Amino acid sequence: MRQNLRYIIPILIPLIVLLLPASAFPIEGLTVIQQRVIAIFLLAALCWVMEPIPIYATSVVIIVLELLLLSDKSLYLFRLDQGQPHFGNLMSYSEIMATFASPIIMLFLGGFFLAMAATKYRLDVNLARVLLKPFGHQPKYVMFGLMLITAIFSMFMSNTATTAMMLSILAPVITLFGAKDPGKIAFALCIPVAANIGGIGTPIGTPPNAIALKYLTGENLITFGEWMFFGVPFVAVLLVFAWWLINKLYPATQASIELTIQGKFLKTPKAITVYVTFAVTILLWLMGSMHGMNSYTVALIPVAIFSLTGIINKEDLKKISWDVLWLVSGGIALGLALDKTGLAKLMVHSIPFDAFSPYVVLLGAAMLCLLMANFMSHTATANLLMPIMAALGTSMVSLTPLGGEVTLILVVTFAASLGMSLPISTPPNALAHATGHVESNQMARVGIVVGVVGVALSFVMIWGLQLIGHI
Structure with a gap:
């Protein structure tokens, strides 16, 4: 049964999101196109976490679904309400396809x-x-x-x-x-x-x-x-x-x-x-x-x-x-959809991030990314978080003195590469564990400490570079 859930959940949840009325979402002003992007985002996240299909295949599915549901050359059935205020703006099909050759x-x-x-x-x-x-x-x-x-x-x-x-x-x-x-x-x-x-x-x-x-x-x-x-x-x-x-x-x-x-x-x-x-x-x-x-x-x-x-x-x-190139291109396509449809900005503006200390936001984003990167692909983690962080960095005024978008993106990027506490965290970890000379708990002792220290060091180094005017 548990094995079947790996296949059912990634399909069922995005499907429910697609069928729900816009009023069911806590985001005011959500368009039909943006609702479809949420469904694609959830599909990507669940497939990258649960891996019912190879992670590179998920990226290809993302691009194809964007062409079918979000592009100006999608099926007529999916753009019958085009031009209506509640529908939103369709994306250019050439922009979506260009992610393969970004x-x-x-x-x-x-x-x-x-x-x-x-x-x-x-x-x-x-x-x-x-x-x-x-x-x-x-x-x-x-x-x-x-x-x-x-x-x-x-x-x-x-x-x-x-x-x-x-x-x-x-x-x-x-x-x-x-x-x-x-x-x-x-x-x-x-x-x-x-x-x-x-x-x-x-x-x-x-x-x-x-x-x-x-x-x-x-x-x-x-x-x-x-x-x-x-x-x-x-x-x-x-x-x-x-x-x-x-x-x-x-x-x-x-x-x-x-x-x-x-x-x-x-x-x-x-x-x-x-x-x-x-x-x-x-x-x-x-x-x-x-x-x-x-x-x-x-x-x-x-x-x-x-x-x-x-x-x-x-x-x-x-x-x-x-497979790596396809994985990255799928992430670029996902970020493109979040940006071009305005969903990333809408999501960021719907949460009062400015009410939080910018230090709390930076640390929270970095630790969230570090945690995710320990349990799923570093690339998939970056693909999911980066477009949202980019939108947050440009919209959160209190982050500006700390470097704004650049600082937020860099600390999250570094954190994505520092998830190394488990054999499943990265292929290098898996290869080392396969030698039989290092156990999971031994790897975790080193990986957790290096990850946390690495995140702290990224803050120190980026702020130091800002002080001398290099960022």
Whole structure:
């Protein structure tokens, strides 16, 4: 029965919402179109939480339902009352379809091409081999080196792929620890924690960052380099804290360990092309204000070069994480519907947020996001909360002295990536738990503390940047 509820509830509740009269809602002035958006939003939320279908499939359903129920090219049956005051404004079908090819999607596609080429030509493994040399043989320093390399890779590669690679490198090392040595737990746990934290450092590090960029436009625009200006220091500070915490909770008793990573840098023309393209792309991202190209345009340069040279071929294209791109596009479409139909603003204005302290609102939003991100996909969490937070940030006057929309969006974005207390919280956590060396309660001890400290640190860092005029 419980299994059946997973399928029944996500359909039944949105259907009830669609059939209810507008007067049944506590929101004054609700239109028919906005009521349909509420139904789609509830369907998305319930499907992303209960997962009766894959989460990427939910995103596709969102876009299709918007085309059928909300667009100017929907079925005639669904727009018979068009033009009536209570009906609301239909959305452009081309705007809804454009979410599949949003600049945010192109940014992620470029990141995927870079990551795939780096893995294919062993740039990631060889960089790990070289960068880990200075950290010696003491377990705590080797662990710090592993966390640092994992975090750096996670800024430009999939967190899941980075975790899988680093855990495979660690597999023979972990077996060297004694059966009851806490160092075994520490080494298995440090990789997913570093991967989750590292993704915050760049706009392409994790999908919630890319979703946030969708709302940081115009006067609130944050470039790739500007994001890294505050993202990388945040990652560095939180990474050191996480390293200290893991060492404190699970100190290794073994005095020395030896990491052996085999391989050498390839010197073929294609490998050199990968190295140069990788370096140039990152430099162009960091120097956006100097050359005039935005990060979305730069992201397509490696796509063109790797396709032209055959570095990424049609077989490689099949391995791209298309599910992530669909998931993000569904979130963009959901945000578009909430914005264009005016529902997000209507919902925000119907609640007297200005009666609350802006500090309470910021902290409440961040902790809500952190809680949700521990139990569901980080991307789905960001997809659900970001459009509402964007509307709240622009409408809540008391937030203006604290940075308004930018501050609210950034603290929620960071919180979305800090949900890491359970094996189900993130794919890196699941991979680490699957090794059998770390249990759920051990993961929770570290994940909860790092998450809460991370949220507190995001407040401190963002307000510090406001004081010196960088946000």
